[in-house]
Amino acid sequence: MKTYTPAEAAALSGFSLDTLRYYEREGILPPVARTAGGRRSYSESDLGTLGFLKCLRETGMPIEKLRRYGELCRDETTVPDRVALLEEHAAAVQRELEGLLAQQAKLDDKLAWYRSELETRQAAAILS
Amino acid sequence: MKTYTPAEAAALSGFSLDTLRYYEREGILPPVARTAGGRRSYSESDLGTLGFLKCLRETGMPIEKLRRYGELCRDETTVPDRVALLEEHAAAVQRELEGLLAQQAKLDDKLAWYRSELETRQAAAILS
DNA sequence: GTGCAACCTGGAGTTCACTCCAGGTCAAGC
DNA sequence: GCTTGACCTGGAGTGAACTCCAGGTTGCAC
Numbered sequence: 001m002k003t004y005t006p007a008e009a010a011a012l013s014g015f016s017l018d019t020l021r022y023y024e025r026e027g028i029l030p031p032v033a034r035t036a037g038g039r040r041s042y043s044e045s046d047l048g049t050l051g052f053l054k055c056l057r058e059t060g061m062p063i064e065k066l067r068r069y070g071e072l073c074r075d076e077t078t079v080p081d082r083v084a085l086l087e088e089h090a091a092a093v094q095r096e097l098e099g100l101l102a103q104q105a106k107l108d109d110k111l112a113w114y115r116s117e118l119e120t121r122q123a124a125a126i127l128s
Numbered sequence: 129m130k131t132y133t134p135a136e137a138a139a140l141s142g143f144s145l146d147t148l149r150y151y152e153r154e155g156i157l158p159p160v161a162r163t164a165g166g167r168r169s170y171s172e173s174d175l176g177t178l179g180f181l182k183c184l185r186e187t188g189m190p191i192e193k194l195r196r197y198g199e200l201c202r203d204e205t206t207v208p209d210r211v212a213l214l215e216e217h218a219a220a221v222q223r224e225l226e227g228l229l230a231q232q233a234k235l236d237d238k239l240a241w242y243r244s245e246l247e248t249r250q251a252a253a254i255l256s
Numbered sequence: 257g258t259g260c261a262a263c264c265t266g267g268a269g270t271t272c273a274c275t276c277c278a279g280g281t282c283a284a285g286c
Numbered sequence: 287g288c289t290t291g292a293c294c295t296g297g298a299g300t301g302a303a304c305t306c307c308a309g310g311t312t313g314c315a316c
Contacts, residue, residue, distance in 0.1 A: 005262080005263090006262080007263090016304085016305080018305055018306075019304065021264090021265090035312095037263090037264095037312050038263085038264065039262085039264075039312075039313095040263085055231045055238075058227065059228060059232065063302070079245060079246055079249070083242045083246065086238065086242070089235070090232070093232050093235065094232075096228070097229070097232065099186065100187060103187045103221075104221050104222075104225065106180075107183060107184075107187065107217070107218055107221065110214065111211065111215065111218060114210060114211045115211065117207060118208065118211065134293065135293090144274085146274070146275055146276075147273085150274065150275085163282095165281080166294065167282075167292085167293055168293085185273095191274090
């Protein structure tokens with residue numbers, strides 16, 4: 001099976017080397033396999049996990065919950081717990097998305113107002 | 129004209145008292161009027177500004193840029209700069225929104241996969 | 257067999273955006 | 287006039303999530 005160096009894992013996952021080590025220390029990622037010399041050797045499956053962790057992080061899941069998810073993944077019998085955790089998170093993401101859309105509308109209103117303001121001024125300038 | 133106490137301003141804007149003072153110190157908010165006794169007295173216009181600042185913050189505008197916007201608002205001739213700043217921010221919000229939607233899709237995929245996994249196991253359990 | 261880049265560890269430092277605190281002032285009710 | 291609660295200031299402290307550092311090891315390329 002193909003394995004990846006720390007640099008490759010970082011490039012492919014989008015996390016920095018330091019963040020990869022940090023996640024491992026924090027128990028978010030299970031201990032990564034090592035070469036004879038002690039270097040980390042990321043498996044295909046590690047990369048898959050990292051990809052999903054990236055998704056969770058980018059949708060705002062806090063580190064603490066990431067750790068909880070990471071722990072659950074080490075035990076096969078926890079699928080229902082994982083589903084519960086992810087459903088809760090999905091709901092949070094949905095709320096955030098809706099909030100963001102609402103604020104975006106306000107922002108667009110303000111911009112529209114500013115633009116009409118600018119036009120009015122230009123008209124006034126021409127007339128003066 | 130109606131004015132608001134710090135507590136009212138906090139309740140209506142959604143910022144904490146400490147945050148209101150912090151924003152003023154940081155020059156994000158222009159110096160707020162004071163009563164004879166030295167207490168802050170927020171105007172209708174201050175409340176309007178705060179409402180929009182809340183919108184900018186909730187869409188992820190960093191404090192530094194908020195300050196820049198606050199400064200521009202003190203000079204009437206800066207409308208084009210403000211428009212430029214807000215357009216740039218609107219683009220960032222749009223990108224964030226798209227990113228969030230993409231991640232949401234991944235999350236939903238994972239959930240769907242987990243749910244089908246659960247079903248399969250239940251079927252296996254019944255058959256065994 | 258030497259140079260050099262990538263990697264290792266434990267722990268300290270950084271950034272952001274607040275949030276809290278101590279010690280004091282102001283104002284309304286009784 | 288006294289209590290009480292909201293408010294004031296300057297400055298220190300917090301939590302989250304990294305990020306950086308020093309000092310040392312590994313291993314490939316020449």
